[in-house]
Amino acid sequence: MNILILGSGGREHAFAWKLAQSKKIEKLFIAPGNAGTALVGTNIPVSVTDFDAIKNLVLKNKINMVIVGPEDPLVKGIHDFFLADELLKNIPVIGPQKDGAQLEGSKDFSKQFMMRHNIPTARYETFTKETLNEGLRFLETLQAPYVLKADGLAAGKGVIIPTTLDDAKKELTEMLANAKFGDASAKVVIEEFLKGIELSVFVLTDGNSYKILPSAKDYKRIGEGDTGLNTGGMGAVSPVPFADEAFIKKVEQRVIVPTINGLKKEGILYKGFIFIGLMNVNGNPQVIEYNVRMGDPETETVIPRIKSDLLDLFEGVANGNLHEKSFEVDARFATTVMLVAGGYPEEYKKGDEISGLELVEGSFAFHAGTAQQLATNDQQPVVTNGGRVIAITSYGDTMEDALKRSFANAERIQYKGKYYRKDIGNDLK
Ligand code: AMP
Ligand code: GLY
DSSP states (O other): OEEEEEEOSHHHHHHHHHHTTOTTOSEEEEEEOOTTGGGTSEEOOOOTTOHHHHHHHHHHTTOOEEEEOSSHHHHTTHHHHHHTOTTTTTSOEESOOHHHHHHHHOHHHHHHHHHHTTOOBOOEEEEEGGGHHHHHHHHHTSOSSOEEEESSOOTTOOEEOOSSHHHHHHHHHHHHTSOTTGGGGSEEEEEOOOOSEEEEEEEEESSSOEEEOOOBEEOOEEETTTEEEEOSOSEEEESOTTOOHHHHHHHIIIIIHHHHHHHHHTTOOOOEEEEEEEEEETTEEEEEEEESSOOTTHHHHHGGGBOSOHHHHHHHHHHTOGGGSOOOBOOSEEEEEEEEOTTTTSSOOOOOBOBOGGGOOSSEEEESSEEEOOOSSSOOOEEEOSSEEEEEEEEESSHHHHHHHHHHHHHHOBOTTOBOOSOTTGGGO
């Protein structure tokens, strides 16, 4: 089969690395990809939201399946675009249609969905510019800290957690009356603050049956001890030690089954990944959010732990026979440490040469934000091309072993301004 992966991060390099090992693969393309995906497939410089250009490249390269990495094209309806096109409609897309993608595209939709299907989540209300005053009064009924969520996609920045009532009121006013996040904050969800440890559980579904993928925990803040600004994710650990069989069983019964059944009941045919962000509140899972894709950097720990042929699983999703597919997980831990550019998540430089990639030993270096620089001589150095640069993933019989390897290799890679968190996994020890 000829496969196209859409995206350009560490998640997509991990997908590409895994799919390249499939017996069923003929040609692998990644659009737009990065210097790492170029090692296992062919990059094509097309944007993930340029549907017409994607159509051309799919037809030209006789692509048999498209795997969508990020949420943007899904929320914008790439799957619907394929289904509506005579030439594309039989080419399966892994990722939900627009209706299912609302689980991530609208916080209000996802909260209402959870309410309709009795899925445990924080108490909430939704407000608009017209109901700003009610929103301000609602804040007064809650205890600090306050959780304010822009309804729409806001590049991961749409959740604000003020610690005082005054700040919460100011933020709500900024979001609703002053359109702080543009259209994305035309509606704002205010919810109760949940206290506990976060983790993510991932599900792959063909719309009926599902496979529960390994759990993972990511580290969102830039600073050690979970301080400072939010990032896309600074590292990950899989499995999450406290998410034992009994806990995952609760997640399955209280969250996964009602989610899959709820989608079916509402006539939403969902084919793809469901990423369930959870808070473990005294041993009970509460849903913080749904995403309609895999997480990044969680994918870099989850995918290496899947022993089964990923393309075979994707065929199960496409053909509706996922339940017939074997699914095996590596018992070892996998840990990912993310190397980022100096200054990230605020302003940072691109184009700095990366050295030492060939010195990495006993870990995978999944490229996140890298590019191959065009040079006049034969050498085409790999340079930084994003805030998150390289994800270093290692296996270990224990979490500590795996982390030790990731940190050792983090030292071997060099570029100007390199930074990484040295406390990944510390809270789980
Ligand atoms: P989200 O984009 O919904 O995942 O929110 C971003 C982050 O905000 C989450 O990863 C949590 O750390 C935090 N968060 C969101 N909702 C809540 C909540 N109800 N209680 C506590 N923390 C939350
Ligand atoms: N690492 C969090 C995310 O992918 O949304």
